[in-house]
Amino acid sequence: MxxxxxxxxxxxxxxxxxxxxxxxxxxxxxxxxxxxxxxxxxxxxxxxxxxxxxxxxxxxxxxxxxxxxxxxxPGRGPIEAFGESVELLTGDVAFRSNFGTVDEEIKVIDRRAGRIREGTKELAAALSGMQIEDVTILFKEATEHRAVLVLRGPGLSDAITDTDPKIEKVAVKQPEAKDGSEAAKKTARILLEFQKRSHEILSNHPVNKKRVEAGLFPANYILTRGAGSMPDIxxxxxxxxxxxxxxxxxxxxxxxxxxxxxxxxxxxxxxxxxxxxxxxxxxxxxxxxxxxxxxxxxxxxxxxxxxxxxxxxxxxxxxxxxxxxxxxxxxxxxxxxxxxxxxxxxxxxxxxxxxxxxxxxxxxxxxxxxxxxxxxxxxxxxxxxxxxxxxxxxxxxxxxxxxxxxxxxxxxx
Ligand SMILES: [Zn+2]
The missing domain is CATH 3.40.720.10 (Alkaline Phosphatase, subunit A)
Structure with missing residues (x-):
């Protein structure tokens, strides 16, 4: 048997x-x-x-x-990505992310965008598929304010600092290369560009305009942490x-x-x-x-x-x-x-x-x-x-x- x-x-x-x-x-x-x-x-x-x-x-x-x-x-980022059914390929770099709220000076007002529950699917769809240099962005909403960000392309590294300051009323941290490698520098540059472009897209998105009208925090910034690179397993x-x-x-x-x-x-x-x-x-x-x-x-x-x-x-x-x-x-x-x-x-x-x-x-x-x-x-x-x-x-x-x-x-x- x-x-x-x-x-x-x-x-x-x-x-x-x-x-x-x-x-x-x-x-x-x-x-x-x-x-x-x-x-x-x-x-x-x-x-x-x-x-x-x-x-x-x-x-x-x-x-x-x-x-x-x-x-x-592989670290938390990739495991969270798989947890949200995002299939990673070897070399992908994944981050745990939050929808957050920032002011005009990119200071964090709320790390969880008022614990946003609705509309994150539409917001994520507006960001996913973005192309920066030779890197494709995959972005998927998770429960409440959480999301996963994946960078897919050649020559990336997970030696990247967190941009989530973990506290409020301070500026978002800039992504930095933890080592001097070209791959880490490139990844930091692409992540920063993604954050700039996504801030603009999110700020003008109808979901956020409605939130502002209703007196809620707009989900206008993507805070990242826990970078991890998908190993060859x-x-x-x-x-x-x-x-x-x-x-x-x-x-x-x-x-x-x-x-x-x-x-x-x-x-x-x-x-x-x-x-x-x-x-x-x-x-x-x-x-x-x-x-x-x-x-x-x-x-x-x-x-x-x-x-x-x-x-x-x-x-x-x-x-x-x-x-x-x-x-x-x-x-x-x-x-x-x-x-x-x-x-x-x-x-x-x-x-x-x-x-x-x-x-x-x-x-x-x-x-x-x-x-x-x-x-x-x-x-x-x-x-x-x-x-x-x-x-x-x-x-x-x-x-x-x-x-x-x-x-x-x-x-x-
Ligand atoms: Zn356990």
Whole structure:
């Protein structure tokens, strides 16, 4: 029977013992019958996403989960671009951007143009496709005041300073080359020209004229930060010839998945929090398994609770994740999707006491009828550490899973 992989990622689920939980971790404290069943039916271990003792962001954590390395990491700009479905080519330079409001002296009045919600699609369309020297501008609106800017052309560099001053009532910063290279100087020149031309176009745009009439801040300037250049990396799905899909709501996760060559599924009822629609998530994941060899299912809430230092909230988020897995397992009983191997993992730990990501390893497991079983019967940081997988890295988990799909290259003869 053909194996399929369902990798379920509980964002930031790893933690440390918490006093309010009687010095248990949220995973140890939570009631998780489905996660524990998966532990019984498979093998467990712990995982350092990149390397022991190095905290990673959600973006790099997911890159490791999808088989990449730190050297492949393109920076936030390109990942945000993929998150907004802008397909980048090698050499493109992408920036995270804001629609902002400036006065006649190009001083920032509002970094978010009054948190503009409507009309950004029309404004972006008025800028995208602009040609400056031999460089083409791609510009796409994102949620509210956010947008992505991509410069496409020969000889560009991401060694460019941010133009967003991050505070208001000061002048927009000029883009500058961080090094003396011709490529960086050219990129700075083109970005400055884009900002000048776009300021003129935006100032005269009907959307902004209406905003001014209504007493709202016009979105008349593009502030940029987080320049990143698209490295020469292959989509892992093309390289290893398998079909993959990611079910998620967070644009960072969707961006990494698209960069890796995954198709994506999302839904407006996915909130990225504890009240997300887990029934719909389970439905989409099981649907995706029909057409794909590998499906990643992302659940955000545990990370938010870690950042807010809410151990009990994290317990609740974990119990919701357990419910999601129960829903998935139930649906799989009646689905004709081949032999689905379920793996549990996280993209990093977010200990409540730290309110930030840490380098603590995360618990993992691989579960299924044809998976070797060890003696671990519970999914948590301590129980999992006693399992047969021992301690591996994110990339190792990915390649271990892909070997069940029989797409990993045999070495030797
Ligand atoms: Zn994360």
């Amino acid at each position: 053909k194996n399929k992989i369902l990798l379920c990622i509980a964002d930031g689920v790893g933690d440390r013992p918490c006093e309010v939980l009687g010095w248990k971790t949220p995973l140890q404290y939570a009631n998780t019958p489905h996660l524990d069943q998966l532990a019984k039916d498979g093998q467990s271990g712990i995982m350092d996403l990149y390397q022991a003792g190095t905290p990673v962001g959600t973006d790099l954590g997911h890159m490791c989960l999808f088989g990449y390395d730190l050297k492949d990491y 292959k989509k892992i799905t093309q390289q290893l010839k398998f079909k993959a899909c990611c079910v998620a709501e967070e644009s960072t996760v969707l961006g990494v998945a698209r960069l890796a060559g995954f198709s994506t599924m999302t839904d407006p009822s996915f909130t990225g929090n504890i009240d997300t629609n887990i029934d719909k998530k389970a439905e989409l994941a099981v649907e995706a398994l029909k057409e794909n060899d590998f499906v990643a299912l992302h659940f955000k809430a545990p990370d938010l609770m870690g950042h807010d230092n809410k151990p009990k909230g994290k317990v609740e988020a974990i119990e919701k994740f357990d419910e999601l897995l129960g829903n998935v397992m139930n649906r799989l009983k009646n689905a004709d999707s081949g032999n689905v191997i379920i793996a549990l993992a996280a993209d990093h730990s977010t200990p409540c006491e730290r309110r930030e990501h840490s380098g603590d390893p995360v618990p993992i497991l691989i579960s299924g009828k044809n998976i070797r079983k060890d003696h671990v019967e519970k999914y948590d940081e301590v129980s999992s550490a006693a399992g047969a997988i021992c301690r591996i890295r994110g990339k190792d988990l990915f390649y271990t899973l892909l070997d069940y799909l029989e797409v990993t290259k045999k070495e030797g003869n």
